[in-house]
Structures are given as C-alpha cells and as structure tokens.
Amino acid sequence: DLAAKHHFQPTRLLEMLREIQARDHHVSNEAVELLAEALRIPRTRLIDAIEFYSFFSSTPKGRYELRISDSITDKMLGKDALIDYLSEKLRVPVGGVRSDGLVSLDNTSCTGMCDQGPAGLVNGHALTRLDRARIDRIAGLIERQVPLAEWPSEFFHAEDNIRKPGLLLGQPIAQGEGLKAAYARGLNQTLAEIDASGLRGRGGAGFKTAAKWRFCAEEAESERYVVCNADEGEPGTFKDRVLLNAFADQVFEGMTLCAAIVGAQHGFLYLRGEYLHLYDKLQTILAHRREAGLLGRGILGRNFDFDIEIRLGAGAYICGEESALIESLEGKSGIPRNRPPYPVTHGYLDKPTVVNNVESFFAAAAIAVHGGGWFAAHGTGKSKGTKILSVSGDCARPGIYEYPFGTPVRTILDDCGAEDVLGAQIGGPSGTFVSNREFDRLLAFEDLATGGSFIVFDNRRNILDIARNFTHFFAHESCGFCTPCRVGTSLLRKQLDKIYDGHGSAGDVAVLDEICRLVKTYSHCGLGQTAANPVLTTLARYPETYESRLKKISYEPGFDLDAELETARRLANRSDAAAHLSQTGE
Numbered sequence: 001d002l003a004a005k006h007h008f009q010p011t012r013l014l015e016m017l018r019e020i021q022a023r024d025h026h027v028s029n030e031a032v033e034l035l036a037e038a039l040r041i042p043r044t045r046l047i048d049a050i051e052f053y054s055f056f057s058s059t060p061k062g063r064y065e066l067r068i069s070d071s072i073t074d075k076m077l078g079k080d081a082l083i084d085y086l087s088e089k090l091r092v093p094v095g096g097v098r099s100d101g102l103v104s105l106d107n108t109s110c111t112g113m114c115d116q117g118p119a120g121l122v123n124g125h126a127l128t129r130l131d132r133a134r135i136d137r138i139a140g141l142i143e144r145q146v147p148l149a150e151w152p153s154e155f156f157h158a159e160d161n162i163r164k165p166g167l168l169l170g171q172p173i174a175q176g177e178g179l180k181a182a183y184a185r186g187l188n189q190t191l192a193e194i195d196a197s198g199l200r201g202r203g204g205a206g207f208k209t210a211a212k213w214r215f216c217a218e219e220a221e222s223e224r225y226v227v228c229n230a231d232e233g234e235p236g237t238f239k240d241r242v243l244l245n246a247f248a249d250q251v252f253e254g255m256t257l258c259a260a261i262v263g264a265q266h267g268f269l270y271l272r273g274e275y276l277h278l279y280d281k282l283q284t285i286l287a288h289r290r291e292a293g294l295l296g297r298g299i300l301g302r303n304f305d306f307d308i309e310i311r312l313g314a315g316a317y318i319c320g321e322e323s324a325l326i327e328s329l330e331g332k333s334g335i336p337r338n339r340p341p342y343p344v345t346h347g348y349l350d351k352p353t354v355v356n357n358v359e360s361f362f363a364a365a366a367i368a369v370h371g372g373g374w375f376a377a378h379g380t381g382k383s384k385g386t387k388i389l390s391v392s393g394d395c396a397r398p399g400i401y402e403y404p405f406g407t408p409v410r411t412i413l414d415d416c417g418a419e420d421v422l423g424a425q426i427g428g429p430s431g432t433f434v435s436n437r438e439f440d441r442l443l444a445f446e447d448l449a450t451g452g453s454f455i456v457f458d459n460r461r462n463i464l465d466i467a468r469n470f471t472h473f474f475a476h477e478s479c480g481f482c483t484p485c486r487v488g489t490s491l492l493r494k495q496l497d498k499i500y501d502g503h504g505s506a507g508d509v510a511v512l513d514e515i516c517r518l519v520k521t522y523s524h525c526g527l528g529q530t531a532a533n534p535v536l537t538t539l540a541r542y543p544e545t546y547e548s549r550l551k552k553i554s555y556e557p558g559f560d561l562d563a564e565l566e567t568a569r570r571l572a573n574r575s576d577a578a579a580h581l582s583q584t585g586e
C-alpha cells in the first residue's frame with residue numbers, strides 16, 4: 001500500500017522510510033524485503049539508506065523518540081546537564097531505549113533552534129527552550145502516554161526573532177508581484193537584472209546566481225528542474241527556518257521565477273527533517289499559490305506549467321551539499337557526486353538542475369520587482385546586496401539580522417548585545433573563528449564569507465571546548481565515502497580528545513596539525529576539506545591554550561587507531577585492505 005501510495009517511485013524512498021519509521025519506530029527486515037520487492041530495487045539500497053540517515057533505525061526506538069541537540073549553542077545553554085536529567089527522570093540511557101519500549105533518548109546534531117535552545121525533537125517535532133521544569137512536564141506526558149497532539153503547544157513554539165530587518169526582510173513583496181514584474185519586463189531582461197544585481201549564492205559558496213540560471217537555460221535537454229536547498233544543517237544556522245516560516249510565499253515566487261527563466265517544469269523544496277513542523281504550513285501556502293494561478297498549469301494565463309513538491313530530509317548534514325542533496329532527492333544515500341559534471345547540466349535524474357539556497361530565491365524574487373540596481377547599490381565591490389545572519393551564543397538578543405555586505409563584525413556584536421567577547425565563529429564549524437583582536441574584519445565574500453551562522457562566545461568559554469565540539473560534529477557527519485575524511489575526521493577527534501584530556505605531548509600537536517593537512521588536502525567534498533578548520537583556526541590563534549594541556553613529555557599512545565575505526569568501516573561497508581590503517585601505512 002505504501003509503495004502504491006508513492007506510485008512505486010524509488011525516488012520517493014525516503015518518504016516511504018519516514019512513514020515506516022514513524023509508524024513502527026524502526027524499519028524492520030520484513031519491511032525492507034517488502035519495499036525492495038515492490039519498488040524493484042536491491043535490498044542493499046534500502047539498508048544503505050537506513051544506515052546512512054540518522055532518523056532511520058533498523059532496531060526499534062521508543063514510541064516517544066527523544067533527540068536532544070548537541071550543537072555548541074545548546075551545550076552553552078546547559079544541554080549536557082539537561083540530557084542527564086532527562087535520562088534519570090525517564091530511566092532511559094542516552095543512546096538507548098527503555099526496556100518497556102516507551103521512550104528512547106539520544107543526541108542529535110543542531111536542530112536549527114540555536115536562538116531558543118536548549119532544543120530537541122520528539123518523534124521528529126521540534127522542542128524549544130528546554131529546562132528542568134519543562135522536562136518534568138514532558139516526562140509526565142510520556143509516562144501517561146499522552147499523544148503529541150495533546151501536548152501544550154508552547155513546547156513546540158518557535159519564535160522568528162527577527163531583530164534587524166534590512167533591504168529584503170524590511171520590504172517583502174506581494175504574492176505574484178515578482179512573476180508579474182518579470183513578465184512585464186521580459187524574462188531575458190529580468191535575468192539581466194539578476195545579473196546586474198550581483199546576487200551570489202547565499203548558501204556560502206557564492207556562485208553567481210544569474211550565471212547558474214543561464215547555464216541551465218542554455219542546456220539542450222528540455223526536461224529541467226529547480227531545487228531549493230532548505231537543508232541548512234550548519235550548527236548555528238536557522239535563518240532559512242525563519243524565511244520559510246514568515247516569507248515562504250516569496251521563496252516559492254523566486255523558485256517559480258527561476259523555472260520561468262530556465263524553462264523548468266518541476267521544482268523541489270528539500271526541507272531538512274528537523275523542520276518537520278513547517279511542512280503542513282508550507283503545503284498550505286503551495287495550495288494557495290495553485291488556487292491563485294501561480295503554480296500548476298498555465299501560470300498567469302501563460303504557456304508555463306510548473307509545480308513544487310516538498311521533500312523531507314532525514315538527518316544527514318552532508319545533504320546540504322548540492323550533489324548529495326540531489327542523490328537524496330533521488331531516494332538514495334546522500335553521497336556527494338564527483339564534479340564535474342555539475343548539477344546545472346547533470347542534476348536530478350541527470351537532467352539540468354538549478355540548486356539554490358532559500359535566501360537566494362527569496363532575494364531573486366525581490367530583485368525581479370525592484371531591479372538589479374536597487375540591490376547592487378548595497379554591499380561591496382564583490383559582494384552586492386545584503387546577507388541575512390543567524391546570530392546565537394553569548395548575546396542578549398539572538399535571532400535574525402540582515403546587514404549590507406561590508407559590515408564589520410564589531411557592529412553585529414554591538415547590535416546583538418554581546419559583551420566581554422572572546423570571539424565569534426562565522427560560517428559555522430567549517431567557517432572562521434574571529435578573535436577579539438579581529439573585530440574590524442568585514443562580512444563579505446572578500447573577507448568573511450558565510451552561509452549565515454554567527455555564534456558569539458564570551459570570555460567564560462574555553463576555545464578547546466569549541467574546537468572539540470565542532471571536530472566531533474564533523475566526525476559524526478562524515479558520510480564515510482572517502483578514506484581521508486572517514487578516517488581523518490575520526491583521527492582528528494581522537495587526537496584532539498587526547499590533548500584535551502591532558503594526555504598529549506608536543507609531538508601530538510604536530511600530529512594533529514599533520515592530520516589537518518591530510519584531511520583538508522585529500523578529502524572528496526567540502527565537508528572533509530573544511531573539517532580541520534576548527535582546529536587550524538584555533539591552533540593558529542591560541543597555541544598557548546593547546547600547550548597548556550600538554551602534560552606529558554614523552555609520547556603516550558591514546559588508543560588503537562585501527563580498532564577505533566571499526567564502526568566507521570562497518571557503516572561504510574568497507575573492510576578491504578585499504579580501509580585498514582596498518583595496511584595503508586597512514
């Protein structure tokens with residue numbers, strides 16, 4: 001029945017697995033067999049997907065599945081003590097299932113609620129502002145087996161916290177306004193306006209939006225796709241959550257505009273699984289757009305058919321990488337593809353595909369209305385317009401801020417009420433740590449490029465705690481496809497832990513530095529290539545902090561490297577000679 005409901009489409013495998021997991025609290029061998037047969041795909045493809053996505057499990061989870069965000073911002077708000085309290089209160093170990101099967105408890109990567117943590121998920125639904133009092137109530141609801149629909153709505157409430165609207169947030173466009181303006185001006189001229197605006201991809205990479213759209217439009221293949229990447233998983237990033245909660249219609253307008261320009265018939269919004277709470281609302285907005293003649297057949301009475309489908313992710317950070325996202329949309333594990341070819345020529349189902357970030361589509365719709373010059377009048381030479389930031393951490397006013405490119409870090413810190421600042425992590429764990437000696441540096445592609453994460457740390461914080469949290473994050477989120485990242489991120493984590501725990505020698509810092517170089521140089525995709533950044537940037541700025549932890553003069557082995565990597569090898573289905581350290585000589 002499930003396969004029939006999804007038209008026996010293997011591309012919809014994640015949706016089917018999500019439904020099975022929600023109903024049975026795991027995906028059984030029997031379910032795998034049945035689904036593989038119905039979809040006519042190998043069992044191994046399903047098994048790979050279940051192991052790959054953290055929201056699926058082959059063994060039973062609790063009927064109430066609790067996951068608590070392990071993001072650095074949640075830790076700063078006391079998450080570690082809270083999860084221990086929760087564990088004690090519900091008599092369930094962290095990482096385990098209670099013997100009666102009622103509840104399971106685990107850590108999870110950032111849930112995108114850094115401005116209102118500590119946060120978590122219960123059966124996939126976001127929980128905010130956890131504290132002991134709230135946990136007492138949650139534990140009571142679980143013990144009494146109260147359905148989630150009857151839980152107090154404030155437990156799930158997420159504020160938008162828009163603190164500083166600017167060019168885009170300050171003047172949202174009306175429904176249909178962008179498309180009407182584009183047709184009135186002409187689609188080619190509108191693309192020229194987007195080009196003139198200087199808009200660059202807002203996910204962080206900064207590729208010119210107009211160039212990407214033009215490349216796609218120029219492809220000979222007539223079947224084309226538009227994909228909105230709403231899989232923001234970078235710890236400290238939550239601005240796409242707010243854009244989709246408050247301005248989704250404008251984001252959909254930007255996607256439709258793109259489809260009109262490139263000649264696409266089908267669009268996807270790839271929504272991170274952690275934002276399940278937005279799903280119904282977004283479907284309602286899409287339905288309104290169809291009723292208004294802005295989606296579906298004959299949009300605005302023209303010979304233009306286009307519709308948007310929402311697909312949910314399932315807890316894999318790497319799916320924010322555009323080629324991994326496309327693999328995931330096709331119902332596979334999100335392993336990044338070799339590039340070239342790029343998605344713009346060979347994307348979804350190997351067809352030309354534009355993948356842009358939520359903020360890029362949001363901005364493009366406004367540019368269609370106001371023109372390229374309006375946008376380009378703000379910012380710097382190479383960074384036009386504004387950037388929307390997610391600000392969190394040690395500040396009085398965490399939330400969403402919009403600034404023209406070229407704004408100094410100092411201004412942002414002043415606006416958000418940060419005091420006694422040690423530094424700020426800009427661009428998430430893969431970005432840059434800016435110390436309090438560098439606050440004149442600028443928000444811009446020329447200096448500090450960012451997808452939008454801006455985490456403030458005050459002087460109570462220890463730089464090694466920060467580097468360690470980020471390094472653990474990368475080791476957890478490595479997809480396991482390539483050896484330098486799969487092995488290297490685990491080695492980095494272990495080596496840093498050894499130094500952190502006071503078992504390191506001076507030689508261990510040198511080894512740490514060398515592992516960083518190897519991971520950065522030889523990894524297949526951006527995750528691995530940036531996984532060493534937290535160590536490298538903090539090691540360069542605070543060598544004395546690392547040195548203060550070096551208690552041993554002689555070398556002390558911290559662990560058996562090859563044995564420690566057994567789990568990674570199993571998850572990656574690798575047990576060949578090259579996957580063993582002793583045989584690779586690493």
Ligand code: SF4
Binds near residue numbers: 335481485523524525
């Ligand atoms: Fe996967 Fe890491 Fe290799 Fe990227 S670098 S493909 S995340 S193992």
